[in-house]
Each structure stands twice: as C-alpha cells, then as structure tokens.
Amino acid sequence: MNILTFDIEEWFHLLDNESTENENQWVTYEVRIHVNMDRIFNFLIENNLKATFFIVGWIASRYPEIVKKIDDLGFEIGSHTHMHQLMYKQSKNEVFEDLKKSIKTLEDLTGKKVTSFRAPGFSITEKNKWVFETLYENGITKDSSVFPAGRAHGGFPTYKKSLPSILKYNGIEIKEFPINTASLLSKKIIFSGGGYFRITPYSLIKFWTKNSDYVMTYFHPRDFDPNQPIIKSLSLTRKIKSYVGLNNCLPKLDRWVNDFKFVDLQSADKTINWSNAPIVNI
Numbered sequence: 001m002n003i004l005t006f007d008i009e010e011w012f013h014l015l016d017n018e019s020t021e022n023e024n025q026w027v028t029y030e031v032r033i034h035v036n037m038d039r040i041f042n043f044l045i046e047n048n049l050k051a052t053f054f055i056v057g058w059i060a061s062r063y064p065e066i067v068k069k070i071d072d073l074g075f076e077i078g079s080h081t082h083m084h085q086l087m088y089k090q091s092k093n094e095v096f097e098d099l100k101k102s103i104k105t106l107e108d109l110t111g112k113k114v115t116s117f118r119a120p121g122f123s124i125t126e127k128n129k130w131v132f133e134t135l136y137e138n139g140i141t142k143d144s145s146v147f148p149a150g151r152a153h154g155g156f157p158t159y160k161k162s163l164p165s166i167l168k169y170n171g172i173e174i175k176e177f178p179i180n181t182a183s184l185l186s187k188k189i190i191f192s193g194g195g196y197f198r199i200t201p202y203s204l205i206k207f208w209t210k211n212s213d214y215v216m217t218y219f220h221p222r223d224f225d226p227n228q229p230i231i232k233s234l235s236l237t238r239k240i241k242s243y244v245g246l247n248n249c250l251p252k253l254d255r256w257v258n259d260f261k262f263v264d265l266q267s268a269d270k271t272i273n274w275s276n277a278p279i280v281n282i
Helices: 033-046 057-063 066-073 092-110 131-137 194-199 203-211 236-243 246-259 267-270
Strands: 005-008 053-057 076-079 163-169 172-176 182-184 186-187 279-281
Touching: 005 033, 005 203, 033 066, 033 246, 053 057, 057 066, 057 092, 066 076, 066 182, 076 267, 092 131, 131 163, 131 172, 172 182, 194 236, 194 246, 203 246
Parallel strands: 005 053, 053 076, 163 279
Antiparallel strands: 163 172, 182 186
C-alpha cells in the first residue's frame, strides 16, 4: 500500500529558522503557492491520481480558492495546523486553539468534516504525546504525524511499527499512518518524502518501495519549485536539505507513480482491516 499526500504550505514555511518563524515575516516574502499548486494539480490530473492534502490554515484563510479547488477536484483535505509551528514548543492550550481554528477554517470552506491530520515537522514526540488527546478531542480519527526515527525537529524513534496501526494513549485511540522506514546498515532510513526523496537516488527508492508493504509519502509545493528564492540565514546543512534536487523532484515522482500504484489516505483507510492492525501503546 502506497499513499500519496501533500503538506500545503508556502516555500518559506521552514521550521527552526529565525527569519521564517512567524506571520510578520511571512507576509514580506514572495507568494509562490499558486504556481506551485498548479504544478501539483496538473501532475495529479495527468496521472489520474488521488491524494490527501494536509493544509496549513493560514494558507487556507489567505487563499481560500486553493482549498476550494482541492475540494472541487475531489481530493481529501486534512489539517496541517493553522500557524505551522513546532508543536512541542507550544502549550496544550495553544495547540488546542490552533488546531480548532485550522479545522474550522477548512470545514467552513468545504462544508466537509476534517478527520485527518499531520503535525508540522512531525513534531509530536515522546515528550508531547498529549497532542494525540487534543487531536481526538477535535474529531481527528486519522493521523500521520509519527516519524519513527530521529530527526532534527520532531521524531518518534521508539514507535514500534512503521505500518498503519492503532495508536493508544491515555484512553484514546487514533488510526496512525506513520512515515515508513527502510533498513540500511541496521539504521532506519527515510526515503518517501521531502528532502529525503529529493536526495535519494531513484534506484534505491524503487528497490525499497518494491520491498515495502507500506509507503507513506509527504511532499510540499516547494519540493517542485527550482525557482524559489534561497533563505540566506539557513545553515549549509539546511540549504542542502531544502534546495538539492528541486529540478528533478517532479520527474522522479512521475516515474515513481508510474512504477507503483498510489492511493490517497481515505482510500487506504477503507481497505485496511483495522481489527487486525497492530496496536501500539505509547
């Protein structure tokens, strides 16, 4: 099972960086979301694909036409929070209010219930597991925030299953669709989204996909935009992760979706026998 998803945010929504951390800075940057979304729409239509879109509420409120087009094309819409902040840096009340605002913004635009979620930067960790309670309280039934490996921000390396599973925490249950991993020299390797996908040679991506029962993708509009400005304040490592492989990302993705079958999150949810799914207590 291979699942295609996009995190809808602007090219400057980079986490852990002082010059891109809040709305006062965002409004000073060039708007590129429309040209990048058109690129994604055309790609999906040409390949007759369905995908799930996790949308930042700030984007939805500024550019409602984007959300309406996603909905008109029949794609599933989920929340990616409202203000795209690292969740482990927020209080419970901040997380609750931000999520509530995000969901209301999306639901008001589409008239449809939002039941899917992904945290910015996969920032639900062992230290803020209480976020799952907040998701549950806001009607989220499907989550894709668990990154079962270490990373610069976020990461949940002790999560036991890189497969669709029933996540249990403090009396609540959520269907979890974690990011998948591959094994290389006894290390967990991520290859199915963002900079990891752009940097990894396609031969490895194809090999790992062929040998995986489950792949969860995560792409951003900026992943396909080689003309985006460079944020000068980023470290060299962050620049490599953020800008290498932009030219070839869409052709690589096109090759991938033609070599393997991909579905959206809601279709995957319907095909899984959840009574036999792994249970992970966190």
